[in-house]
Amino acid sequence: MSKLNIAVGVDIGGTNTSWGFVDEQGSILAGGSFETCADEPADKLIDRLAKAIKSDFITIEQDKLILKGIGIGAPNANYIRGTIEHPPNFDWEVVNFVEMMKEHFDLPVVITNDANAAAVGEMIFGKAQQLKDFVVITLGTGIGSGIITGGNLLLGNDSIAGELGHITAEPGSDRKCGCGKYGCLETFASATGIVKTAKKLLAHQEKQSSLRVIQIDQLASSDIGKAAQKGDKLALEAFDITAKVLGAALANTAAILSPQAFFLFGGLANAGDLILKPVKQYMEENLPFIFKDKVDVQISGLQDKNAAILGAAALILQSEK
Amino acid sequence: MSKLNIAVGVDIGGTNTSWGFVDEQGSILAGGSFETCADEPADKLIDRLAKAIKSDFITIEQDKLILKGIGIGAPNANYIRGTIEHPPNFDWEVVNFVEMMKEHFDLPVVITNDANAAAVGEMIFGKAQQLKDFVVITLGTGIGSGIITGGNLLLGNDSIAGELGHITAEPGSDRKCGCGKYGCLETFASATGIVKTAKKLLAHQEKQSSLRVIQIDQLASSDIGKAAQKGDKLALEAFDITAKVLGAALANTAAILSPQAFFLFGGLANAGDLILKPVKQYMEENLPFIFKDKVDVQISGLQDKNAAILGAAALILQSEK
Numbered sequence: 001m002s003k004l005n006i007a008v009g010v011d012i013g014g015t016n017t018s019w020g021f022v023d024e025q026g027s028i029l030a031g032g033s034f035e036t037c038a039d040e041p042a043d044k045l046i047d048r049l050a051k052a053i054k055s056d057f058i059t060i061e062q063d064k065l066i067l068k069g070i071g072i073g074a075p076n077a078n079y080i081r082g083t084i085e086h087p088p089n090f091d092w093e094v095v096n097f098v099e100m101m102k103e104h105f106d107l108p109v110v111i112t113n114d115a116n117a118a119a120v121g122e123m124i125f126g127k128a129q130q131l132k133d134f135v136v137i138t139l140g141t142g143i144g145s146g147i148i149t150g151g152n153l154l155l156g157n158d159s160i161a162g163e164l165g166h167i168t169a170e171p172g173s174d175r176k177c178g179c180g181k182y183g184c185l186e187t188f189a190s191a192t193g194i195v196k197t198a199k200k201l202l203a204h205q206e207k208q209s210s211l212r213v214i215q216i217d218q219l220a221s222s223d224i225g226k227a228a229q230k231g232d233k234l235a236l237e238a239f240d241i242t243a244k245v246l247g248a249a250l251a252n253t254a255a256i257l258s259p260q261a262f263f264l265f266g267g268l269a270n271a272g273d274l275i276l277k278p279v280k281q282y283m284e285e286n287l288p289f290i291f292k293d294k295v296d297v298q299i300s301g302l303q304d305k306n307a308a309i310l311g312a313a314a315l316i317l318q319s320e321k
Numbered sequence: 322m323s324k325l326n327i328a329v330g331v332d333i334g335g336t337n338t339s340w341g342f343v344d345e346q347g348s349i350l351a352g353g354s355f356e357t358c359a360d361e362p363a364d365k366l367i368d369r370l371a372k373a374i375k376s377d378f379i380t381i382e383q384d385k386l387i388l389k390g391i392g393i394g395a396p397n398a399n400y401i402r403g404t405i406e407h408p409p410n411f412d413w414e415v416v417n418f419v420e421m422m423k424e425h426f427d428l429p430v431v432i433t434n435d436a437n438a439a440a441v442g443e444m445i446f447g448k449a450q451q452l453k454d455f456v457v458i459t460l461g462t463g464i465g466s467g468i469i470t471g472g473n474l475l476l477g478n479d480s481i482a483g484e485l486g487h488i489t490a491e492p493g494s495d496r497k498c499g500c501g502k503y504g505c506l507e508t509f510a511s512a513t514g515i516v517k518t519a520k521k522l523l524a525h526q527e528k529q530s531s532l533r534v535i536q537i538d539q540l541a542s543s544d545i546g547k548a549a550q551k552g553d554k555l556a557l558e559a560f561d562i563t564a565k566v567l568g569a570a571l572a573n574t575a576a577i578l579s580p581q582a583f584f585l586f587g588g589l590a591n592a593g594d595l596i597l598k599p600v601k602q603y604m605e606e607n608l609p610f611i612f613k614d615k616v617d618v619q620i621s622g623l624q625d626k627n628a629a630i631l632g633a634a635a636l637i638l639q640s641e642k
Contacts, residue, residue, distance in 0.1 A: 133478040147577070149477060154470055156579025157454040158615065161470075166609035167573040171492070179609040252488040256468070256577060258477025288487035288500040294479065 003066045005320045008053055009313030011114075012074035014038050014089035017045065019053055020306065021060055021067075022313035024320065026125035028306060029065075030056045042084070042095040050104035069108035070101060071315030073117035073308050080159040082111055110315045114138065114308060115162060116153055118300070119146025121311030122263055124318050126301030134261045135253065136300060137164060139268035139275075142178070143186040149257060164253060165190070169245045189246040191221035191267035198224050198238040209234035225271040239274050246275075247282025254295045255288055265300035265307065272299060324387045326641045329374055330634030332435075333395040335359050335410035338366065340374060341627065342381055342388075343634035345641065347446035349627060350386075351377045363405070363416040371425035390429035391422060392636030394438035394629050401480040403432055431636045435459065435629060436483060437474055439621070440467025442632030443584055445639050447622030455582045456574065457621060458485060460589035460596075463499070464507040470578060485574060486511070490566045510567040512542035512588035519545050519559040530555035546592040560595050567596075568603025575616045576609055586621035586628065593620060 006029065010019045013036060020031030032052055036045060057067065074097070076087040082098030084090075101109045112120075119136040122128040128136075132151040138144040143165030147154040154161050165186035166179045173183030175196065187193050198211060198219060210227045211219065211234060227235035250262050262283075268275055280297045287295065302310060327350065331340045334357060341352030353373055357366060378388070395418070397408040403419030405411075422430045433441075440457040443449040449457075453472040459465040464486030468475040475482050486507035487500045494504030496517065508514050519532060519540060531548045532540065532555060548556035571583055583604075589596055601618045608616065623631060 145577075149470065149475055149482075150473070152471070154475075154578070156470060157581045158579060160611055161577065161579035163576040163579075163609055163611070166576045168569060168607060171569065179611075181607065181609060184609070248489060248492065252573070253577060255484040255487045256466075256482065256574060257475070258479060258482035258484075260478045286489060286502065288484055288502060288505070290481055290484070290500075 003064055005068050005317060006065050007068050007313040007316035008070040009309035009311065010049065010070060010072040011308035011312055012036065012045075012072065012084075013308075014075070014087075017049065018306075018309055019049065019056075020309040020313070021056065022310060022317070023065075024317055026305075026310055028309065029060050031309065032056065038087075038090040038092075040091070042092050042097065043100060046097070046100050046104070050101070053105075067107065068320060069110065069316035070105060071117070071312040071317075072097065072101070072109070072111040073114045073312040073315075074111060075113065077111045077113045078159045079110070079112040079116065079153070079155055082109075084111070108316060112153070112315060113144065113146075114311070115144030116146040117311030117315060118144075118265055118302065118307055119148050119311075120153060120314040120318055121302055121307055122146075122300060123148055123151075124314035125305075125310050127263060127298055128261065128301070131260050133257070134259045134263065135164075135257065136263045136265055137250075138266040139190055139264060140266040141190060141192055143190045147257065147259075164249070167249060167252070169249050185245065185249045189242050189249070189268070194221050194224055194238055194242045194268060195219055197241050198235065201234050201238055205234065207234045211235060221267055222270070225274065228271070228274050239271065240278055242268070243275060243278030244282045247279045247284075248286045250279065250283040250295075250297065251286030251288075251291075254283070254291050258291070259295060261296035261298060263298055263300040265303060269299050269303055324385055326389050326638060327386050328389050328634040328637035329391040330630035330632065331370065331391060331393040332629035332633055333357060333366075333393065333405075334629075335396070335408075338370065339627075339630055340370065340377075341630040341634070342377065343631060343638070344386075345638055347626075347631055349630065350381050352630065353377065359408075359411040359413075361412070363413055363418065364421060367418070367421050367425070371422070374426075388428065389641060390431065390637040391426060392438070392633040392638075393418065393422070393430070393432040394435045394633040394636075395432060396434065398432045398434045399480045400431070400433040400437065400474070400476055403430075405432070429637060433474070433636060434465065434467075435632075436465030437467040438632030438636060439465075439586055439623070439628055440469050440632075441474060441635040441639055442623055442628055443621060444469055444472075445635035446626075446631050448584060448619055449582065449622070452581050454578070455580045455584065456485070456578065457584045457586055459587040460511055460585060461587040462511060462513055464511045468578065468580075485570070488570060488573070490570050506566065506570050510563050510570070510589070515542050515545055515559055515563045515589060516540055518562050519556065522555050522559055526555065528555045528558075532556060542588055543591070546595065549592070549595050560592065561599055563589075564596060564599030565603050568600045568605075569607045571600065571604040571616075571618065572607030572609075572612075575604070575612050579612070580616060582617035582619060584619055584621040586624060590620050590624055
């Protein structure tokens with residue numbers, strides 16, 4: 001009997017680091033999670049991670065499996081250099097993460113940012129298994145995007161392509177972005193952005209809303225989602241404004257890349273059709289003629305799964321398919 | 322002595338069709354041009370073209386050369402399908418141009434649109450010979466763009482990527498574009514767009530300007546360029562507005578693609594530093610932090626050369642380099 005390919009997927013976050021042994025069907029055979037301790041040097045994390053992976057490997061049926069490598073998703077990871085560079089919320093400068101992992105494992109090790117890993121994950125395990133040109137957009141605290149063109153990850157110079165969150169979506173806006181600019185897509189269409197929009201509506205409108213009983217500094221995008229699901233008009237307006245800005249940005253992106261589909265992932269994508277339908281409509285309205293009815297928008301196929309680990313493992317398993 | 326590789330480059334335009342035998346140094350060894358006769362069926366053009374190419378081939382030193390193939394640049398050409406589809410100003414529907422050319426030549430034949438050919442031309446013969454990630458932007462009657470990522474032409478789904486002219490550059494603008502939308506980049510930053518801007522300034526300002534003596538429906542972008550060169554303030558303002566819109570669009574495009582450089586080509590690029598300097602400045606102002614000082618803007622290296630023929634030939638010669 002031929003052996004089955006598996007890969008380790010590692011998700012490094014500011015708070016927790018998780019890992020899993022993933023097979024080609026996207027099942028997680030073993031894995032775990034611990035605190036990252038981002039204030040400690042990277043080699044301490046790598047020591048703990050290497051030990052955990054090696055001890056988990058003993059628990060799975062190694063004789064039927066071939067471990068093909070280790071894929072890692074991390075903030076500010078550089079695919080080409082194999083580094084993590086000045087990650088926010090970490091006490092790290094530039095860490096040669098791939099090189100340091102290879103001191104523990106005689107295996108291929110690949111690292112990239114979370115959005116790129118999500119895109120490769122969508123291609124191997126999600127809804128993009130038949131697609132060669134698509135974009136995964138992560139709508140969380142910020143906005144990230146992973147772009148696949150012609151079946152390959154679009155990296156760009158210095159491996160920093162896909163900063164869709166930082167295109168200027170609303171010129172002249174007073175919303176300052178962490179990148180130093182104003183009116184970035186991220187300040188409108190992220191989970192944080194929709195909260196800003198709802199707060200502005202609450203301040204400037206008299207409209208009744210169930211959101212008014214929530215303490216203003218506690219308002220979360222999930223509150224707005226729940227209120228909108230129940231038909232709260234102010235919450236629905238916040239979704240409409242968010243979708244309008246995002247839909248127009250997707251149309252511009254489509255004109256440049258000509259993708260078959262966009263996949264929405266992350267916090268804001270939990271709203272499902274509440275975000276999906278108006279985004280589709282506004283994108284379609286803003287598409288140049290030759291792109292109309294050619295670009296799909298869907299919720300990611302990994303939305304309810306362990307996407308970060310699957311995406312990281314997919315970085316390795318993609319070359320096996 | 323080893324033989325030298327050459328390719329035929331063909332440029333099909335609404336008025337004239339030109340061709341040339343191009344070597345790997347970008348020299349045109351022989352070639353010619355005739356009227357396209359766009360109101361006649363495509364097979365008539367192909368018959369004439371095939372005869373002309375064959376008769377020119379006899380005039381060059383064939384024993385020292387290897388003809389590697391024929392590259393064609395044409396409006397609305399589809400690289401994947403080898404077709405020209407509904408080209409504006411032609412009485413053609415969908416023409417299988419590559420297939421029809423192959424009835425005359427037992428050689429590789431490749432077709433793509435003018436902007437893609439310009440990008441490959443820049444990579445083989447122009448200023449992008451050391452680059453793997455860049456964009457050529459053709460600023461003519463309209464705006465086209467050819468995108469190279471990782472050393473390859475970005476085609477996208479249906480081979481229609483790179484419609485940079487149709488991203489919405491000015492939301493809410495009343496400038497209608499041929500694509501059916503309003504405020505497209507093309508309505509501002511093309512040769513036609515700067516004329517619209519200058520006319521608006523002439524109508525709404527009292528400022529003295531040498532452009533006021535030109536009959537309004539005769540005003541051309543070259544007039545605005547000449548006036549600006551002489552310090553005409555209204556003409557300079559038209560360039561500034563054009564550069565502001567184009568610079569912001571390049572910054573957004575850079576955030577998505579992370580190119581090493583943009584190359585400006587075509588009518589408006591003739592203005593040289595008048596357009597280049599402010600575009601660079603406005604792009605830099607609009608770049609997200611991590612891209613600052615990483616993206617160059619230059620006038621195309623093929624600006625004063627026979628770019629269309631070189632670009633088309635480069636489609637074939639790129640695989641030889």
